Amino acid sequence: GAGVSQTPSNKVTEKGKYVELRCDPISGHTALYWYRQSLGQGPEFLIYFQGTGAADDSGLPNDRFFAVRPEGSVSTLKIQRTERGDSAVYLCASSLTGTVYNEQFFGPGTRLTVL
């Protein structure tokens, strides 16, 4: 079946604008994760969903960041009042269940550039 997909692949925006990034997990995967990867760094955890609820949002850097997963499948990461420091690749991953031993499958990422 299809893997994790993310749209758009690239997003260029101006400082202060609002952006939405979309993630389509693998069908049947109940767990969904958002990570942020800056150049030369490893992925940094942002938020984890189990079903429709955010089980852990401790990685969100501030209240400008918000994510939803209303039907337990597709998720949207929303960033308000974007700043240049938000520029990074935003990765989504999904796993079959929320058990940590389940492999996390990553999407191709959305490269966000804030000018």
Place this chain on the structure above:
Amino acid sequence: GENVEQHPSTLSVQEGDSAVIKCTYSDSASNYFPWYKQELGKRPQLIIDIRSNVGEKKDQRIAVTLNKTAKHFSLHITETQPEDSAVYFCAESQNTGNQFYFGTGTSLTVIP
């Protein structure tokens, strides 16, 4: 489980030689250690993982060792090939949480 150090940051080896990447962690509660390979412009992909109740795991040319006492784990790639060139990330996690904490990555170049 937030401190994972990874060394070296870059590594060049001749084709056919072995490559070793090391990671250390600080949280004794960490119990799962995956390794991901990320080719340029592509998504990270799991190549091997190890749980804390195992000291070593091998899959063809790739092996991972874990020393829980010293809190470090290593990736070993033998008989390296040019297609092994990529950035490799170690990660750790605890079964009380679900997020992975990643190292900063090792850029491996295999010279033909």
